[in-house]
Structures are given as structure tokens and as C-alpha cells.
Amino acid sequence: MFDVMRRPAVRDNHPKSDARRRLHNALTQDRVDLAPEAMETLRRELLAVISRYMDVTEGFHEFEVRRVDGLPMLVSSLRVRELQQEITLR
Amino acid sequence: MKGTTIVITSGKGGVGKTTTTANLGTALAMRGHRVVVIDTDMGLRNLDVIMGMESRVVYDLVDVVEGKCKAHQAMVRDRHRFELYLIPAAQSRDKNSLHAEQLQALCGELENEFDYVIVDSPAGIDQGFRIAISPAREAIVVVNPEVAAIRDADKVIGLLEASGLRRPKLIINRVSPEMVRRGDMMGQDDIVSLLSVEVLGMVPMDERLIIAANRGVPVVYDRKSAAGAAFHKIAACMDGDEVPIAAIDGRSGLMDRVKGLIGIDRSAFSHV
Ligand SMILES: Nc1ncnc2c1ncn2[C@@H]1O[C@H](COP(=O)(O)OP(=O)(O)O)[C@@H](O)[C@H]1O
């Protein structure tokens, strides 16, 4: 049942997609009390840190605050392009 | 056996809490249960008119909790022979005239006598809401497939869970299957993915429901109504009949054959 939640927001021109996207942002903000800009900064900084270890040029696959068993949980995942030969600090 | 108190709530006003309370209460009574519905919207009494019982109201909820009358004296019985009773809200009193402990005590008593005690909550998330949810063992959140209603529902779900009402269930009301199909309205999947709660059922937008409300006859009595059929399905679900959520589109049972006969596109709802 929860599979549907892992699906990234559908990007198309349907009015319902606007509703989904706007709600997604509003709910995230409501659940963690973080302004969208702060969430955006957090996302950018996290990406910067992770990119020191692996190629994450595709960015986050998902990055959202979801309610899991009644508690807000920051859920993020990102596709790694390809593993580097050795994971070393650049 | 002890009954259950269920609160019907939403945050936003006008989404269909009172409609849901009236119709689920009636549908459950039609299934043979003993049901009492309680209107806690102080000063904005509605449930009595939706159920067509307004002319028979003598006492109200505040009279009961203040000991001015016995609970059964305030109960208005459904015109049909079902075990369905209404305790109306006080129309000339405000929110401060009802306390959470009083409502808890009353519902606790009623649970000894009824299978379902259904509490219709006022809109908002303040005192009236907190009092309405206080006696509940389960919560149903009513939502419309709209941005503002869903945002409010999310807030309410958080508050319900924080107050110990884990896993509230969702009823999505005023759905237009046609608009969902066109991508003009969010469907069940969209809403589930945003709110992460279980959907108890979907109720279509239905003109027959407005006609029923005008007449003071819950739409579950209207055999031709798609909304009425949806409420019957939800009642069956609550009753423990395993009606899979995907089947709340009309695929089995009498209501669906009726819908089929009058030509409602049954596939419409399965895409919602
Ligand atoms: N599925 C529906 N189709 C058409 N009208 C509806 C539907 N559900 C509710 N309504 C109408 O919407 C209005 C608000 O419903 P109501 O149950 O009073 O909401 P609430 O109690 O949440 O404020 C009423 O006029 C009602 O008849």
C-alpha cells in the first residue's frame, strides 16, 4: 500500500499535479515547522556533503517529511550515478 | 458487548462531517446496529435538520450533561423503525457549556447501550474540536480532494495521533470521478501519498445528496444515489465486512446492481 508514496510526484500539466506539488510543500512545512527556503537550504547542504563521497549529480530522488506511525520523519533517498573506485575524501 | 465511540472530524468546515455522521449512523442502523449520533457543534446545530428530526427536539446535549434531563429524554428517534437516535447540540449555548469530562462520561455510559456512538465534531482545531475527540476510541477524518481541506486534514491527523487516537481513517468526500479521470482533481492515490493514512471510502459529489438534505432524509435511503451507495459500503467496511478499498467503486452487492441498472459508469470510481 505504501508503494505509492515512494513514487516521485508526477510531473505533468494536470491541475491535480499543481495541487499535489503545492500540498507536498505545505505539508512538509507544517509537519516540521521549517520554511520552504530552509528546507531547500537543508537539501542543498546535504547534497553538497554527500557529493564529497559519491556522484550524486541527479540530486535527491525524494526528500520529504512523511508521517510514519504518527510521527514526522524526514525521508530522503538519492540515486548514486556510479560508485567511485574508492570512496575517499576529495 | 460494549460499543465504540467514533468521532467524525476534519479541521475545515463544510467538507461533509455532518453529512457523514448522519449517513454512516443511518447506514449502520439499517444494518441492525443500535446507533446514537451526537451533535457537538454548539450554537450551530445541524445534524437534526440533516436527519429531519428538528421538529421533535425537546432537550439537548447540554441539558443532558448538566443533569436537567436523562440522556434518553434528549434522544430523538429516527422516524423509520431503526435503532437510531440523535442527541442534538445546544443551539442557544456556546462552546464553554460543554466539558470534555462530561462528554466522556456520557459516551462511556452510551457505549453500554449502543453499538456505535458517533460524535459529529465542529470545524476548527480549538476547544470544540478537543472536546469532541475526547471520548473517541476511533476517529474518521473527512476530507475533500482540495488543497485547503487536505492541508487541514493533515493538521488534524497530527493532533489526533498526538492525543492518542492512532491511525485515524479517511473518508474522501465530494469526489468527481470524471474530474479525477481528466487529471483535474486529486484521486485516492494522490491523497494517500500525501497524508499516509488508510482510506475508509470515497463518496462522490452527488446532486441527490443535496435533494436528500433539503428533505431531511439521509441519502442512504435513496437507492438510486451514488453517494448513498458509497456510505453503505463504508458502513459495511466498518462492520468488518471485507470490502477491499479498491472495490469501493461498485463491483459487488445490491447497490452496485442498482447503480448498474440506472447506468452509472461503474468503472468511473475504480480509477479514482
Ligand atoms: N458528496 C456530496 N455531494 C454533494 N453535496 C455534498 C456532499 N457532501 C456534502 N455536501 C453538501 O456540502 C454542505 C456541507 O456539508 P456538511 O456535512 O454540513 O459539512 P460539515 O459538517 O463538515 O461542515 C452541505 O450543504 C451538504 O449537503
Ligand SMILES: [Mg+2]
Ligand atoms: Mg457540521
